Amino acid sequence: MATLSPSRDAQSGTVDIMLVDDHAIVRQGLRSILERERDLRVVAEASTATEALTVIGRARPRIVLLDLKLSTSSDTEGLDLCAEITAGHPDVGVLVLTTFLDEQLVLQAIRAGARGYVVKDVDTSGLIRAIRDVARGESAFDARSAAAMVRGLNAPPPEENRTLTARECEVLSLLARGLSNREIGARLYISETTAKFHVGNILRKLDVSSRAEAVYEASKMGVI
Amino acid sequence: MATLSPSRDAQSGTVDIMLVDDHAIVRQGLRSILERERDLRVVAEASTATEALTVIGRARPRIVLLDLKLSTSSDTEGLDLCAEITAGHPDVGVLVLTTFLDEQLVLQAIRAGARGYVVKDVDTSGLIRAIRDVARGESAFDARSAAAMVRGLNAPPPEENRTLTARECEVLSLLARGLSNREIGARLYISETTAKFHVGNILRKLDVSSRAEAVYEASKMGVI
DNA sequence: CACGGACCTGTCCGATCGGGCAGGTTCCGC
DNA sequence: GCGGAACCTGCCCGATCGGACAGGTCCGTG
Numbered sequence: 001m002a003t004l005s006p007s008r009d010a011q012s013g014t015v016d017i018m019l020v021d022d023h024a025i026v027r028q029g030l031r032s033i034l035e036r037e038r039d040l041r042v043v044a045e046a047s048t049a050t051e052a053l054t055v056i057g058r059a060r061p062r063i064v065l066l067d068l069k070l071s072t073s074s075d076t077e078g079l080d081l082c083a084e085i086t087a088g089h090p091d092v093g094v095l096v097l098t099t100f101l102d103e104q105l106v107l108q109a110i111r112a113g114a115r116g117y118v119v120k121d122v123d124t125s126g127l128i129r130a131i132r133d134v135a136r137g138e139s140a141f142d143a144r145s146a147a148a149m150v151r152g153l154n155a156p157p158p159e160e161n162r163t164l165t166a167r168e169c170e171v172l173s174l175l176a177r178g179l180s181n182r183e184i185g186a187r188l189y190i191s192e193t194t195a196k197f198h199v200g201n202i203l204r205k206l207d208v209s210s211r212a213e214a215v216y217e218a219s220k221m222g223v224i
Numbered sequence: 225m226a227t228l229s230p231s232r233d234a235q236s237g238t239v240d241i242m243l244v245d246d247h248a249i250v251r252q253g254l255r256s257i258l259e260r261e262r263d264l265r266v267v268a269e270a271s272t273a274t275e276a277l278t279v280i281g282r283a284r285p286r287i288v289l290l291d292l293k294l295s296t297s298s299d300t301e302g303l304d305l306c307a308e309i310t311a312g313h314p315d316v317g318v319l320v321l322t323t324f325l326d327e328q329l330v331l332q333a334i335r336a337g338a339r340g341y342v343v344k345d346v347d348t349s350g351l352i353r354a355i356r357d358v359a360r361g362e363s364a365f366d367a368r369s370a371a372a373m374v375r376g377l378n379a380p381p382p383e384e385n386r387t388l389t390a391r392e393c394e395v396l397s398l399l400a401r402g403l404s405n406r407e408i409g410a411r412l413y414i415s416e417t418t419a420k421f422h423v424g425n426i427l428r429k430l431d432v433s434s435r436a437e438a439v440y441e442a443s444k445m446g447v448i
Numbered sequence: 449c450a451c452g453g454a455c456c457t458g459t460c461c462g463a464t465c466g467g468g469c470a471g472g473t474t475c476c477g478c
Numbered sequence: 479g480c481g482g483a484a485c486c487t488g489c490c491c492g493a494t495c496g497g498a499c500a501g502g503t504c505c506g507t508g
Contacts, residue, residue: 165484178437180464194486200466210494211436211465213402219443389454404494418456424496434464435495 015135018044018059020052020081021067021097030065030097037128049081056089062135068098068109079112086113093134097127106141116140164205171198175211176218239359242268242283244276244305245291245321254289254321257348264355273305280313286359292322292333303336310337317358321351330365340364388429395422399435400442 017034019027019042027045034040044059046052056064064085068078082094095116096109106117116134118127119142130140164172174184185195203209206217241258243251243266251269258264268283270276280288288309292302306318319340320333330341340358342351343366354364388396398408409419427433430441 167485175436176440178432178434178440180434182464190485191487193488196466197486203466208402209466210402210404212399212439215436215439215443216400216402219439391455406494414455415457417458420496421456427496433496 013039014041015039015063015131016041016043016059016061017063017065017131018042018046018052018056018061019065020046020049021065022047034128034131040128040131049077049084052081053084053088056085056092062091062093063131064092064094065097065131066094066114068096079108082109082112082114093137095130095134095140118142164202168198168202168205171195172202172214172218175199175202176215178215238263238265239287239355240265240267240283240285241287241289241355242266242270242276242280242285243289244270244273245289246271258352258355261352264352273301273308276305277308277312280309280316286315286317287355288316288318289355290318290320290338292320303332306333306336306338317361319354319358319364342366388426392422392426392429395419396426396438396442399423399426400439402439 017040019030021027021030027047031042031045034042043061044055046055052064052066066078066082066085068082078096082096085092085094093115094113095118096114097118109117116130116139118130118140126142130142133140170188171184174187179187181195181199182192184199185192188195199211199214203211203214206214208214208217241264243254245251245254251271255266255269258266267285268279270279276288290302290306290309292306302320306320309316309318317339318337319342320338321342333341340354340363342354342364350366354366357364394412395408398411403411405419405423406416408423409416412419423435423438427435427438430438432438432441
C-alpha cells in the first residue's frame, strides 16, 4: 500500500493524519479512535513543536490534529506551531483539538490558520466528522466553538481597553487582596450590592469572567 | 467644669473617650451617638496614628475607640497604634471598633493590648455597653468577636505552615491564573471534583478562604 | 503485609458569585 | 436646564464555589 504519494483527492481515498500532543496517552487514545475508521490513517505523531515541524515534511499528512494546550508552561507554543504549519504547508489542514473553550483562543487559532477548532469533550463522531470536513477543504467548528467565535468577533471591535474609574481602582485593590463583595462593601462604606456592581464593571473592563482571574490580571498590572 | 484631672474612678463620673478613625464622617457619627449618653464624653479625635499619639497625652482619655481598618494602604498601622497606646498608657482601655470580623485580627488586637473588639454593625446600645464595660476595667467582646476569638485560638495551635504537594503546586499555578475548577480539571486530565479537592487542600494550607485570596497569596509568594 | 500519604472520585448543601433588570442620586459640561 | 457619567441600591436567577461527607487506588516505608 505504501505511504508514497498520499492521496490529495478531495472526494476519496485515505485521510492521512498527524497527531500533535505532548501526552503519549492522548495520542494513543486518538490513534485508536481514528484507526477504527477505514478512511482515516494516523501517519505520524509528535509531542513537541520542533518534532512536529521535522516530521511533517516526511509524513505529508492532510490533517494535523493539534492539541492546543496552554500547558502550565508556554501559552503560545501551540499557536505558533499552527501558524508555521499553515505557512509552510498550505495544503495541510490544521484542526485544533483543545481541552476547553476560550473565545480568544478560537480567534487566535483562526488567525494562526487553523481550519477547525474542536473541544475535546465532543463525542467521537463529532471529532471524526470535523476531520472529514477539514479533509474536504471545509472548516470545522463545533457549535460551542462557533458560538464562541461569534461572541469573540462581536465583542472586540469596540472593546475599549476601558480605563477604570477611581472608585473601580479602589475596589480592584481590595478585590485583588482576596476580599469578598461583602468585605469590600464594608471597607468602602457601601452596600454589598454596590461592591458587586463595581466588581462586575471591573470584570467587564478587564475582560475576565471571575474575580480570581481579575486578581491575576491585577498582579500582572502591578496593582497589588 | 474643666477637663482637669479627669475622673479615674471605676464606679462613677464621666468616661472620657478619644476617637481614632481616618474618616471625619465616622468620627462625627460616633461623637453624636456617644454624646447622647450623659456619662460619656468625647474629649479628643485623631485621624492618624501619629496624631493619636500626640493628642492622647494631653487629652488623657480613659477609652480609645480605635477603628482598626486595614485601609487600602496599611494593614498593621492600627494594630501598631494599639500596641503603642497600651504600652505607653496602661490605664487607657483601647476598644477596637472595626468594620468587619476577622479571626486573626481579633487575636492580633488582643495581643496588641486591646481590651475590646466590636464590629461596627452592632447596634448602638452594644457599642455603648462595650465602652462602659471597658471603662470599668472589664473586657468587651461582642458575641461574634468572642466566637471568632475562640475559633482562632483553637485553630492555630498546630497550624503547620504545611507545604504543598507537587500536585497541589500544579493546581495552584493554574488556580493562580484564574482558572475555574472545571478548567483546572480539564487541563490536568482529572475530574472537576478532584480539582476542587486539591483547591480545598490548597486553601486550607495557605490559610485562606477563597480562591481569589489564594491568587493574592500566590502572587506574593511569586508563584505567578 | 499492614499502614499511611498522595492522589482520585462522587454526592449533598449552603453561601457566594456573576449577570440581568430596574431604579435612584449627584455633579459636571454643554 | 438638560444630558451624561459615575456612583449607589435593590431583587432575581443560575452557576460556581467551598466544606463535609464517604469512598476508591497506588506506592513506598516500616
